[in-house]
Amino acid sequence: MSYKEFLVQLSEASGVSGYEGEVSDVIKKAFKEIGHEVTSDNLGNLICFKKGKNPKGRKIMLAAHMDEVGLMVKDIDANGFIKFTTIGGVDQRTLLCQEVIVHGKEKVYGIIGVKPPHLTTPEERSKPLEIDNLLIDTGYDFEEINKLVEIGDVVTIKRQVYNLQNNHIAGKALDDRVGVAILYYSLQELNKLQHDVDVYFVATVQEEVGTRGATTSAFKIQPDIGIAIDVGFGKTPELNQFDTIEMGKGPAFTVGPNIHPGVFNHLKTTAKDHYIPYQVEVAANHSGTDAWPMQVSCSGVATGVISIPLRYMHTSVETVNLSDVEKSGKVLAHFIASLNDENMEELLCY
Known part of the structure; x- marks a missing residue:
């Protein structure tokens, strides 16, 4: 399976933070099909292990989160309309008129409706709707919906991946399913190379609600190096160029206090050596990625972040360029292949 086919499957699967079962099954199947065993831990992280040749057992952990932001049922009114709240950083401005899937006893399809403009006052039209005033309409009445849906069921946006021009695609949950696709692509690339270090490809859970999966998986693995693969703000006309990547x-390789300078510099060297273009992203404090808990796991881990440019973050039309997936996967594979015991000692020193 190509990485693009895998990415489409990932995007269209459901997996709200804490409820990642459906997308987890997609990931597990794909990694097993290319000949690698996948295990899970108590929190639900998926870990694919690839043994290196170095008898000293140096370890690198690559982390990309599989979870997505979403919604949760909090009430059902007397007419069968569903009230909901958010899980993770959902932008409520984007919820109006969306098609949704309520994951109850079975999948129930609905829409988030809105009052017709003909019946709204000028004051109502000038203000954004609060999430407490939004409802999901499934067409069922109170008795029918209560047979299928309970308070606490999760809700995801119903969205297919769309092909845009110039190698772009758009869909939901590309933050950070594109990172998981890069893990998959880099593993395929690494299968063509020799490497000394042991590699742990980790699809983490619950990143959107506090980087929890990376916290537990890093503690279990105790890597020498940890690299988070996540998304950064893709450039659009209204955004400041200094806050975005092209x-x-x-x-983009992130630089800042969450990043080990040796890892940052070695990523740049690897990209230059293999003629792979790259950008630099500044994170002056928290990187907002799985690198944050990895860095302070156990006695500390040398961390790095690879960011994929993504437009329209935390919406149902997140957009990436597939060439960035390929470039990222190749950088990761060659970075891993370049590591040996001698340069690891030098790289990990401050």
């Missing part, structure tokens, strides 16, 4: 111009 689409199609390769991954």
